[in-house]
Amino acid sequence: MRQSGAVSNSSDSLFIKICGLRTEEDVDAAVEAGADAIGFVLTASPRRVDAATAARLSRRIPEHVLTVGVFRGESLDDVRSLAAESGIRAVQLHGSEDRDYYDALAADGRTLIRAAAFGDSVPRCGEMGEDMLLLDAPVPGSGMAWDWSRMPVADPGAQWLLAGGLTPDNVRNAVDTARPWGVDVSSGVERSRGVKDPALITAFVKAARAGR
């Protein structure tokens, strides 16, 4: 792994990313609960924030928590300028970006997360030079789950995150079944679409790490 993108878990346990945060209250809840990464959606979504808001919220986040910008289909120039303006350290890409695109962001020193839908062929972490691979449902941010039970027979490589339809109620079973390096959640910690619930954020982190 590139040194610039090196990522470690805060507690040598499951890596936990909470995504789509928009308020100070939600950011504080995620940090206090022990999240390893916090995501800001900088692309079209009910959870979208502008770069200035992401920058303001990022200033509340301690250094050991990775700040992530989520993108889908933006040009390289747009991602670069939004990442610089918001001050996020990692970039999560949901589009069909090519290797040159990844390499350019890596050269900027960004940690890279490649998002892919789980399908017939399982992608491997690092194929595009990314630091983490996120395996998600076909529609990201929809709250829809996929068949995690297929994961023990597939091998996506070291630092892969399970996403798609996770909740405080199902995350422990999902982790025990699929054995990911980390998990990522958005819809499952919301009281309504795009509106996070701090109590659900706390419950998610607690449930994900239960017994660890």
Ligand SMILES: O=C(O)c1ccccc1N[C@@H]1O[C@H](COP(=O)(O)O)[C@@H](O)[C@H]1O
């Ligand atoms: O949250 C969104 O609206 C979104 C938009 C565009 C790309 C990704 C998005 N979210 C990502 O979706 C997964 C899982 O979400 P969920 O828990 O099933 O709602 C997560 O990685 C988000 O970062």
